[in-house]
Amino acid sequence: MAHTIEVAKTGRANCRTCKKPIAKGELRLGEEVPNQFAAGEMTFQWHHLECAAKKKPGPLKAALESTTVDIPNKADLEKLLTESAKHEKPSTFPYAERAPTGRSTCMVCSEAIPKGELRVAVERELDTGSFVTRSAGYLHPGCSLEHVGETADAFFQKLKPNSSSLEASDLEALKSELEA
Numbered sequence: 001m002a003h004t005i006e007v008a009k010t011g012r013a014n015c016r017t018c019k020k021p022i023a024k025g026e027l028r029l030g031e032e033v034p035n036q037f038a039a040g041e042m043t044f045q046w047h048h049l050e051c052a053a054k055k056k057p058g059p060l061k062a063a064l065e066s067t068t069v070d071i072p073n074k075a076d077l078e079k080l081l082t083e084s085a086k087h088e089k090p091s092t093f094p095y096a097e098r099a100p101t102g103r104s105t106c107m108v109c110s111e112a113i114p115k116g117e118l119r120v121a122v123e124r125e126l127d128t129g130s131f132v133t134r135s136a137g138y139l140h141p142g143c144s145l146e147h148v149g150e151t152a153d154a155f156f157q158k159l160k161p162n163s164s165s166l167e168a169s170d171l172e173a174l175k176s177e178l179e180a
Helices: 048-056 055-064 074-085 139-146 153-164 166-178
Strands: 004-007 027-034 042-048 095-098 118-127 133-139
Touching: 027 048, 027 055, 027 139, 048 055, 048 074, 055 074, 074 153, 095 153, 095 166, 118 139, 118 166, 133 139, 139 153, 139 166, 153 166
Parallel strands: none
Antiparallel strands: 004 027, 027 042, 095 118, 118 133
């Protein structure tokens, strides 16, 4: 199983995004997720295609690439998908983005990362005293190689696929800052 696009067999499923029913015969996205009632099994969460384009661009893109179903408004969906992918928070570390605020601090040099500047996010363990959790830790691109201990080119190849919110010019600037 994988993410899928299919015609709704009944009208009983509700869209997990907008909570409204998905009508019988309407195209829908099935997002494959772990089944919470049966360990090790997978199930689907259903979404209207338009809702998925706005809130689930990654799964919808994967399903569009593999589907054989004729989608009447595919061009419109792909345009909406491209726009919403720019705002989707990456779920895989490491990734790079423009800092949305000026509150983050570089883990290497302890200096602030100004709002709008490029930053690199890596996974870190955070000990709160009563439990340990994993979260994002932020770095200046120039400080990131010292933290990860990799070459600029190798680290850039890991960052690039996870940094979907960056434009091509941002990726070039990121590569330049890593190599500097």
